[in-house]
Amino acid sequence: MRAPARDDAGNAILEFVFLAVLLMVSLVYVLITVFLVQAGAYAASSAARESGRVFATADSADVAAERAYAAARIVMRDSGLTLDRDDVRITCSSEPCLAPGSTVTVVITQRIELPLVPKVLGRAPGSVRVSSEHVEVVDRYRAVRR
Numbered sequence: 001m002r003a004p005a006r007d008d009a010g011n012a013i014l015e016f017v018f019l020a021v022l023l024m025v026s027l028v029y030v031l032i033t034v035f036l037v038q039a040g041a042y043a044a045s046s047a048a049r050e051s052g053r054v055f056a057t058a059d060s061a062d063v064a065a066e067r068a069y070a071a072a073r074i075v076m077r078d079s080g081l082t083l084d085r086d087d088v089r090i091t092c093s094s095e096p097c098l099a100p101g102s103t104v105t106v107v108i109t110q111r112i113e114l115p116l117v118p119k120v121l122g123r124a125p126g127s128v129r130v131s132s133e134h135v136e137v138v139d140r141y142r143a144v145r146r
Helices: 011-056 060-078
Strands: 088-092 101-114 127-137
Touching: 011 060, 011 088, 011 101, 011 127, 060 088, 060 101
Parallel strands: none
Antiparallel strands: 088 101, 101 127
């Protein structure tokens, strides 16, 4: 004796649509996450570069650090990110810092929060740390200020 035939008409399209939506939502989330991290990395790179340039062209070492931080903050703000003073580290290869021919190294570190991940106790558990380093040479022929 044969079992009665089941009518499967229309089930394949329903299964296909369900799996396609499931995969597309996951793919869109991954793409958005990658784009946000890449944008943060690009912003950190641009901020480090501009900060190094501003620092190396400053008239004195007294105002150089403040100008460098302000330049980095502007670049990060243009990208929709905030920058704390702790995120910027500036080191010089010689003393005095702006001696002709010396180098200035700027490292900017930023945490990029992943989308749709809730904050727990005020902190974002789902975040990616991006960092950028830029080395700028102080002009060899600049006037030395004392």
